[in-house]
Amino acid sequence: MSDFSPEEINELHLKLGILGAIDVGIVVIDRAFEISMWNDFMANHSGKRPSQVRGRSLFEVAPEIEPDWFRRKAERAFELASRSFIIWEQRPYLFRFPQYRPVTGTSPFMYQNVTLLPLHDTRGRVERLGIIVYDVTDTAESARQVKKAAQSTPPQWKEF
Numbered sequence: 001m002s003d004f005s006p007e008e009i010n011e012l013h014l015k016l017g018i019l020g021a022i023d024v025g026i027v028v029i030d031r032a033f034e035i036s037m038w039n040d041f042m043a044n045h046s047g048k049r050p051s052q053v054r055g056r057s058l059f060e061v062a063p064e065i066e067p068d069w070f071r072r073k074a075e076r077a078f079e080l081a082s083r084s085f086i087i088w089e090q091r092p093y094l095f096r097f098p099q100y101r102p103v104t105g106t107s108p109f110m111y112q113n114v115t116l117l118p119l120h121d122t123r124g125r126v127e128r129l130g131i132i133v134y135d136v137t138d139t140a141e142s143a144r145q146v147k148k149a150a151q152s153t154p155p156q157w158k159e160f
Helices: 005-020 040-046 067-080 137-152
Strands: 025-030 036-037 085-087 113-122 126-135
Touching: 025 040, 067 085, 067 113, 067 126
Parallel strands: none
Antiparallel strands: 025 036, 025 126, 085 113, 113 126
């Protein structure tokens, strides 16, 4: 017999539906860097279904991720039980996804901001890490265009 009421089960079902369909990437890994969750955003942009990646190494599924660098970053989040961030200015992407604006996009890939989110188990231990991937391509492309325009603008003449 379940300890959950039908209303609680329905609410959990709704939350899982939202997590699957939300317009950000959600990946959950364990301390061995094996994937246990891969939402629709990730499937749509990577071309890999959750059933194809579940139980596999993050580094096997996404060989563009530098293992040593990411392990250091993730271990800090695991050990300190504190969020960690990767912004596009530091590293343009974690997962190399093509940008999906063929007419208006100028970048060959999706710029991303990433949050590494420690996930506590029922005993309060951090055994899993959530990776939240935000598409910031529009912001990054705009910032790069502004920077490029500023560099090509001639200096202003001072009047005496």
